[in-house]
Amino acid sequence: MMQHIPLDKVLFLDIETVPGAALWEDLTEAEQRLWDKKTRFQRKEDVEAGDFYVERGGIMAEFGKIICITIGMLEKNDTLKIKSFAGHNEKKMLLEFGEIFNSPRLRDVILCAHNGKEFDFPWIARRFLINGLMPPVPFQMFGKKPWEIPHIDTMELWKFGDYKTFVSLELLAHVFGIPTPKDDIDGSMVSSIYYIEKDLQRIVDYCEKDVLTLANVFRRMRQEDLLKRYINLD
Known part of the structure; x- marks a missing residue:
């Protein structure tokens, strides 16, 4: 039962990702060949590999990078404390993010994200390894039984066993009467805002709205009231 999950142990989380390079031409010949090979059966016949990279390069951890991780944890007074890790140096950002798991409070933390x-979760773990870093313990799944993995997925909770269902966080927010997190941008705009507009803060703001919405969706699923307020720790 979701009501039995201790809320002070739940770490709400969202990430924003972009292609690893701004342009297809910036990739090495080897990277272009591997991308072409990996996506060959995903593309429509009239879509070139380079065009597909601009569109979908931020979806695959092998070819993209994380530019923002926002986390949120609830205090006993129903206040959500939010902190973002963002920057152009992915390895530095991941190191700073990984350090939070040295805190005694996060020793048995439960990760929660939509999808x-x-x-x-796999994106974060893969990017840690690609950057020569060990993923934090909550992201390490090898050898664990399904019920031993401390992960909550609100999209999975909404399925109720229906594996055909996909539901966006925006739609769940709507059906639960929660203000939309997409009042400025949506995920499809992140890459252009990062590489063309060079407005990282706008992306961070968007990511933080998603985490607040995620926490409220989870509370609605537990039949609880919306959060009274949140505090940004940055």
Whole structure:
């Protein structure tokens, strides 16, 4: 039962990702060849590998990078404390993010994200390894039984066993009467805002709205009231 999960142990999380390079031409010949090979059966016949990279390069951890990780944890007074890790140096950002798991409070933390099991959690673990770093313990799944993995996925919770269902965080926010996190940008705009507009702070703001929305969706699923307020720790 979700009501039995201790809320002060839940770490709400969202990431924003972009292609590893701004342009297809910036990739090495080897990277272009590997991208072409990996996505050959995903592309429509009239879509070139380079065009598909601009569109989807930020979806695959092998070819993209994380530019923002936002976390949030609830205090006993129903206040969500939010902190973001963002920057152009992915390795430095991941190191700073990984340090939080040295805190005694996060020793037995439960990670929560929307579509986290398919995207956020494996993306973070893979990018840690690619950067020559060991993923934090909560992201290490090898040898664990399914019920031993401390991950909550709100999209999975909404499925109720229906494996055909995909639901966006924005749609869940709507059906639960929660203000939309997409009042400025959405995920499809992140890459252009990062590489063309060079407005990282706008992306961070968007990521923080997603985490607040995620926490409120989870509370609604537990039949609890919306959060009274949140505090940005940056």
